[in-house]
Amino acid sequence: MRLARTSTDVVFGGCVLVLLGYSAYQLATVWGPQYWILDAATGAVVGMITLLRRYDRWRAAVAGLTIAAVTVLVAWTAGLPTEPGPAMAVGLAVLVGSGVASLPIPQAGVVAAGxxxxxxxxxxxxxxxxxxxxxxxxxxxxxxxxxxxxxRDVRRRAAAERIRQDERIELARELHDVVAHHISGIVLQAQGARIVGRRTPSQYDESLAGIEAAGAEALAAMRRVVGLLRSDDVVPGPMRLDQLRELAARFDEHGQAISLDLPAAEPSWPPEVMMTVCRVVQESLTNVTRHAAHAATVTVRVVQVSNTVAVEVADDAEHNARHQRPGYGLIGLRERVEALGGTLSAGPRAGAGWTVEVSLPLEPAR
Known part of the structure; x- marks a missing residue:
């Protein structure tokens, strides 16, 4: 960058010197001796100011334009050749263009007007x-x-801001998916431990061991998220439907029966589709533990119909008030799904319970 700027300044300085010499020769030939002095002096000064513009573009532009305006007045009142000459014109063009491009809008407007x-x-x-x-x-x-x-700079800043915003949203999704799921499991096991401690004290240590294991999983998940933030080389491993079976098994341990309907073989879906499917099921089951812990059964259905993956998670809880205070989980899921061209609907079932339904295309929309 510094070499490029130096090269540009050298080229500019050379052009100014050539133009000053050419203008002096023409004025001396056409107008006579000494008529070139004002043009050469003011052109050289403005050229030097232009070379120093990067230190303070605003002051450089004001100084250059002021010298040019005074030179025009002097030439007009004294009957001298028209100013600004070619060398000064090139310097003014650089000062004006640089000021309009980089100065704050009010100052850029003043420079353009000058x-x-x-x-x-x-x-x-x-x-x-x-x-x-x-x-x-x-x-x-x-x-x-x-x-x-x-x-161009405005567009670049807007693009950079969109990228940062997308990264913040993605980070918020990952943190929510990781933290909410694991912490919900810890809370659920802690509640169970209190009951176990009163009814069967002999199993109290086992309950505490389960809480410890859930806490270790949460810590490991958080470390993975932090690793993604600290290094571009760390990428999350591919998700598989077996993880949903493990997730369902953990929920079964807490007394909620999970009915799974998954493809018999591991499907070859795109990684982003598989991750979204797993996140939908994970978030939906987490919401069940939060808002419908008394549900007797929970049904998880994941099927592929033609070029579409359909996901349905439903519970049979008698009372469900999730629609009264929607959290960030469903918002994040909806953003994930819609980013892949899919649709998500969530709401109470006819009679009792709650259903989350997602449709994801396997091929991007054209």
Whole structure:
């Protein structure tokens, strides 16, 4: 980056020197000796200011435009050749374009307006000469280029912000899926341990061991999430339907019968579809433990129909108030599902209970 800037400055400085020499020769030939001094001096000063613009673009632009405006007035009142000359015009174009591209909007507007005033002044005193036209064309090109660069930067920042927002949402989903599921299991086992402690004290240690195991799983899951944040090389392993069977087995241990209807063989679904299926079932079962712990049975059905995967999780709890206070879990699931072109519906069943239904296409929409 520094080498590129240095090279650009060297090229710019060389162009200014060439233009200063060319302009001095033309003025001395056409107007006579000493008429080139004002143009050469002011052009060199503005060129030097342009080279120093990166230290303070606002002050550099104001200084360059002020010198140019004063030069125009001096040339007009003293009857000198039209200003700004070619060298100063190039420097002003760089200052205006740079200011419009990078300065705050109010300051960028002032710089653009100042450049326009100088260009119009040059046209007015030029009486149709080519110098005024060159300055006007330079202002138009500089302003257009500055606006284009500014728009590009705005789009880049917007894209970066969208990426950061997507990363935050994805992180929130992962944290919710991991933390909510494991902590819910710990809470459920702790509640069971209190009952076991009162009724069968001999099994109290076994209940505590289950809580310890659930806590260890939660810690390991959190470490995996942290690993994803700390390194780009760490990626989550592929999810499988066997994990749903293990999940159902853990729920069975807590007294809630899980009826599983899964494909007999491990399907070759895309990884993102498989992960979403597992997350839907995991979140739905977690919600059952939270809001319908008294449900007698819970049915989990995952089937493939043509090019669509259908997921249904239903419970038979007599009372379910989840629809009154929706949490972030279903919101995150809906975002996951819709990102893959699928649909999600959740609500009370006819009679009693709650159902979550998801449809996921195996092929992206075209």
């Amino acid at each position: 450049g326009l005033i100088v260009a119009v002044g040059s046209l007015l005193i030029g009486h149709g000469s080519g110098v005024g036209t060159v300055n006007a064309a330079g202002w138009v090109i500089a302003t257009t280029a500055g606006l284009a660069l500014r728009l």
